[in-house]
Amino acid sequence: MGVCMGPSPSFAIRQTLGFAALSLISVMLAVFGISPANAAERCLRIALPELHTNEQTAATYRAVMKDAGLCVHTILVPQIRAFDAISKGEADGILAAREDFPAIVGVPVVPGNVVLMTLPAMLIVPEGPIAGMDDLTNEVLGLPLGAVWPQKLMARYPDLVTIPQAVESMHSMLVEGRIEAMLIDAYSLANLAGGVPTGYKAIPVDQLLIRSWLRAEFTDLVPQFDEGTKAYLSQAGY
Secondary structure: OOOOOOOOHHHHHHHHHHHHHHHHHHHHHHHOOOOHHHHOOOOEEEEEEHHHOOHHHHHHHHHHHHHOOOOEEEEEEOHHHHHHHHHHOOOOEEEEEEOOHHHHHOOOEEEEEEEEEEEEEEEEEEOOOOOOHHHOOOOOEEEEOOOOHHHHHOOOOOOEEEEOOHHHHHHHHHHOOOOOEEEEEHHHHHHOOOOOOOOEEEEEEEEEEEEEEEEHHHHHHHHHHHHHHHHHHHHHOO
16 A cells, blocks of 8 residues: 655745745835736837937837837937947837848848838939939949948949948038039938038939838837837827
8 A cells, every 4th residue: 555645845845935936026026016027028129310309209109119019118329320239239120211221230120011201312413414313424423331222223323432421421522522423312411411512403313211120030020010100100290
């Protein structure tokens, strides 16, 4: 006849300690107003361009994303630093970037399905007979280093100069006569380059789509991300 033995004293002690630890964690989370589910939740780090975003609009963005079911931590940085943060894994997404964003950051990213805006691409040339891309012959044309969309437009044009430090340097080179024309998006032209220089004109040559983007490991969150982006556009009056 077998003898039924109960748990060993050491097992009972371990079990009691385990329950005590779980109870202590639950009490601590309750004291600080955090549920166990929220404690495990990860907030997406989304870069917002500081040039046209402030803490008020950032708070709106966080609120609409929360309503869409996403916890978001906003990072207000210049656009170039936002790109760098995505590349280094220091940010998980960005509010707004062009279609050439994947080539610029060099890491797998996915776009949201909501188009935030279309941004005109501009050819800046001296006042005179040039009316479009087809009228360029041997003019030295400046492109911002790292931008992909101008390369696609001018893939077969021979006199291209890619310029580091982007817009400001390119604008200076144009005014100084070191280049004779440049390609630039309308936002950068107005907000970074100071507008069209005297004696030059701006000709629209393309339309660039602007979307929000996430690193590829968050692809499954795109539907919620899209929902929040739509709500943000509505709140912002776009």
